[in-house]
Amino acid sequence: MIVAKRKPMAEIAEMVAPYKSVKVIGCRSCVAICLAGGEKEARTLASALRLKARKEGRKQEFEALVVERQCEKEWVKEVEDKIEDSDLVLSMACSLGAQTIGDMYPKKLVFPALNTGIFGVPEEQGVWSEKCVGCGNCIIHTTGGICPIARCAKSMLNGPCGGSANGKCEVNLEVDCAWYAIHERLKVQNRMQLIEQVSPPKDWSTSHSGGRRVYVREDAKLTQHQKKGKEAVR
């Protein structure tokens, strides 16, 4: 899932200070699961900002709302009136949710309350770790199911480098060396030939390096006729 962290309170307070009517909009998807921007977090942030504004003598209104998936227009539509009625939308979704609202209502200000970080996995309560960077060309079938692009600090394809000590990464001694882990995994799987081969340079054109990516599934797209039907139902 997408894992995000709330920005520091001081930064958010400074961002929202000039605006009178602020809608704090959370999201029930990834950011709710990673405890950054769900309903509870949106309510907590709204009341904290309300208190701060009162203490500092600013006349501001904060209302907490939540939508199912802020990255999808259909769900955002449900709170359209509230958005239209605000001076500022403080999005507690990931940047995708914030940008969805921004793209739908270009005259409205939509500010991010979260820093969107990683495609991550919950390792234990309160711990999320990065395991994919969305390079667009998955190779983990050749690396024991462990992604070196995301999990090696240098995204090496022929690791481990000389800084692997006791199976940890020299860049952060708390973090496992991805290539040490790949080595151990392939050993268990009896597929050591995979790590002994030279991996050629990766073609990064499928990643963000190739420019902004838009994936189109022609077979899933609606025809003009189907789109009209859907509108009518609404």
Add this chain to the structure above:
Amino acid sequence: MKAGSNLEKVFESDRFAVTAEIGPPQSANPEPLVHHARMLKGSADAFNLTDNQTAVVRLSSIASAVVVMREGVEPVIQMTCRDRNRIALQSDLLGASALGIRNVLCLTGDHQIFGNEKGAKSVFDFDSVSELAVFDKLRREGKQVGGQEIKDPPKVYLGCAENPFATPYEFRAARLAKKVAAGADFVQTQAIFDMDMFEKWMDEVRARGLDKKVHILAGVLPMKTAGAARYMKNKVPGMIVPNHIIDRMKNAKDSKEEGIKLCVEQIETLKGMKGVHGVHIMAVMWEEMVPRIVQEAGLMPRPSIE
């Protein structure tokens, strides 16, 4: 001959090679390079010019190489994958060759978190192994990684580094094999303090026949103090310094003299080790000791081969 560098000639004539390092300055002033080149000339067969080592911004390795070449010193330029993508790396290889640089050491590079520009964007388009493979194809076939053919390929002798003391230890000889398969002509090892462990690695290297395919330069690093030894043991991941070395440095009357003595002894041991084809002396911030160490190790004068 692949590139005709002095280092290549020393290896090909089956002599025990000596290389050392010159760290470029953190300024635009070439004088420290000139100073070191004059001081060190004749004490080694070639000198590494480091490429922004530990991710600290320094005078570029290619420019530094040109400065020392003017003083009659042969450079080995280090080229890391940290700061340049495949366009820049291939371009700089062509440029280095055009300037007469004949030895190139392919490295992945220290992560920028260790340096003085921690906010830098990572590149790491290649790693050291793919860099070697690309450079080897470029010099042999005149073909870029993207397939474009070039008319005048670079004339370079290709080196790499390997660390027998990083985990997983059992994979370290295999990783050298990958670099050899990718086109490495020579390898410089991480600084050796645990000689038994290095011997073990060499056993595996020999068992794989790698010593016949790549020229092995064993890395040595003269230390000034016991504190330096302790620091390397505790703070530098991928370095192993046994306690007896730390004790020896601690108990010495003159730790600097002891450091030199230890380094000379290490070289003596390495000279007798089957498959070791030379030493690479990393006298970091202590370059002036290189001529003395080489002299005392009985490796002077350096051969002059036509």
